[in-house]
Amino acid sequence: MSAPIEVFLPFKGGLPPLRKYASQLYSRRQFMAAFARSELRRQNYGSAFGQIWLILNPLLLSAVYFLLIVIISGHADKARYGHLTASLFIFYLVTDAIVAGAKSITSGGRLVLNSAFPRLMLPISATVVSLFKFLPTLFVLIIFHLILGLPFAWSMLWAIPLIGLFFLFALGCAIFFACINVYFRDAQNLIPYLTRTLLYLSPVLYEASALNAHLQFLKNINPMYPLLNMWSTVMVHAQVPVFHELIQALLWTSLVLIVSTYLFLSREREFAVRI
Numbered sequence: 001m002s003a004p005i006e007v008f009l010p011f012k013g014g015l016p017p018l019r020k021y022a023s024q025l026y027s028r029r030q031f032m033a034a035f036a037r038s039e040l041r042r043q044n045y046g047s048a049f050g051q052i053w054l055i056l057n058p059l060l061l062s063a064v065y066f067l068l069i070v071i072i073s074g075h076a077d078k079a080r081y082g083h084l085t086a087s088l089f090i091f092y093l094v095t096d097a098i099v100a101g102a103k104s105i106t107s108g109g110r111l112v113l114n115s116a117f118p119r120l121m122l123p124i125s126a127t128v129v130s131l132f133k134f135l136p137t138l139f140v141l142i143i144f145h146l147i148l149g150l151p152f153a154w155s156m157l158w159a160i161p162l163i164g165l166f167f168l169f170a171l172g173c174a175i176f177f178a179c180i181n182v183y184f185r186d187a188q189n190l191i192p193y194l195t196r197t198l199l200y201l202s203p204v205l206y207e208a209s210a211l212n213a214h215l216q217f218l219k220n221i222n223p224m225y226p227l228l229n230m231w232s233t234v235m236v237h238a239q240v241p242v243f244h245e246l247i248q249a250l251l252w253t254s255l256v257l258i259v260s261t262y263l264f265l266s267r268e269r270e271f272a273v274r275i
Contacts, residue, residue: 007108007174011187014233015239015262015266016268017266018265019103021118021120021265024117024118025118025120025121025124027122028117028118028184032121032124032125032128033128035121035125036126036129036132037132038126039125039126039129040129040132040133045147052168055096055136055137055139055140058085058088058089058092059137059140060139061088061092062081062084062088062089064083065084065088065205066081066084066085066246069205070125078148078149078150079146079148079150079236079237080207081148082144082145082148082150082235082236083207083232083236084204084205085140085141085144086144086209086231086235086236087202087203087204087228087231087232088204089134089137089140089141089192090134090163090166090228090231091101091132091199091202091204091224091228092168093131093133093134093166093167093170094130094136094166094170094173094224095175095198095199096130097126097127097130097131097170097173098170098173098174098191098195099169099188099191099192099195100126100127100129100130100137100158100174101123101126101127101171101174101175101177101178101182102123102174102177102180102181102187102188102191103126103178103188104122104123104126104174104178104180105119105122105123105178105179105181105182105274106150106182106185106188106216107274108122108271118164119164119264119268120175120261120264120265120268122178123171123174123175123178123264124132124171124174124175126174126178127167127170127171127174130170130174131167131170134163138159141235150237151237151238152238153237155233155240156234156238156239158230158234158241159235161233161236162227162230162231162234162241165227165250165253166231166250167229168224168253168257169180169224169227169249169252169253169256169257171257172253172256172257172258172259172260172261173256173260175260175261175263175264176256176257176259176260176263176264177191178264179260179263179264179267182270182271183208183267198222198224201218201222202222202224202225202228203225203228203229203232204228207232208225208228208229208232223252223253223255223256225248226245226246226248226249226252227253228241230245230246233243234260
C-alpha cells in the first residue's frame with residue numbers, strides 16, 4: 001500500500017521550506033511521470049506515423065542541415081555527419097524542454113488557479129517529456145555508428161551521465177523560462193530566435209576543433225559548449241571526455257539550475273495572480 005500524499009499548503013512569502021517542498025515534489029513523482037506519458041501521447045495523437053515522429057523529426061532535420069553544409073563547403077565526411085546528427089539530437093532535447101517549459105505554467109492556468117500543488121511539477125514534467133522524446137534517438141545513433149563505421153568503445157558509456165547533465169541543464173532552462181513567461185508573455189515568441197542563435201553559437205553544425213581563433217571566447221561564455229563538445233567526443237569519437245570540460249559543464253549546470261529554481265520558488269506564490 002502506497003503512502004498517502006501530503007496535502008500541499010501554499011506558502012505566504014519568500015522561499016518555501018525547501019526540505020518540505022522537495023518531499024512534496026517527490027511524493028508526486030508518479031503523477032509527474034504519468035502526466036509526461038499522457039502529454040507525449042497527446043502530441044502525436046492522430047498522426048499517421050505516431051510516435052515514429054520522435055525519430056523522424058531530428059533525423060530529417062539533420063539531413064537538411066547536412067545537405068546545406070555539403071552545398072556550402074563542397075565536401076563532407078562520415079565523422080562530420082555523425083557529429084551533426086548526434087549533436088542535433090541532444091541539442092533538441094534542451095530546446096524542446098525550453099519551449100515546453102516556457103508554456104508549462106501559462107498553459108496550465110486552470111490547474112494553477114484551482115489546485116494546490118508545487119508549481120515546479122509543471123516545468124519538471126515538461127522536461128521529462130522532452131527526455132522521453134529524446135531517448136528513441138539513441139537507437140538511431142547506434143545504427144548510424146554501424147552504417148558510418150564510426151568507432152565503438154567502452155568510453156561511450158559516458159553518454160549515460162552526460163544525458164543526466166543535459167537533462168538537469170534543460171530542466172534549469174525550462175524552470176527559468178516558465179517563470180519569465182508568466183510575467184512577460186512575449187518571451188515564448190522570442191524563444192525560437194534565442195534557440196536558433198544558440199544553435200549557431202554552439203558546436204552543433206561544426207565541431208569545436210573547427211572554431212576560428214577569434215571565436216574561441218565562445219567556449220567560455222556559452223554554457224552548452226562543454227556539454228556538446230563532450231557529447232561529440234563520447235558519441236562520435238568514442239573517447240573519454242576532457243576533465244576540465246566536465247568541471248565546466250558541472251559548474252554551468254549547477255549555476256543554471258540553482259539560479260532558475262531560486263527565481264521560480266521566490267515568485268511561485270504570485271503565479272495565480274499573474275495568469
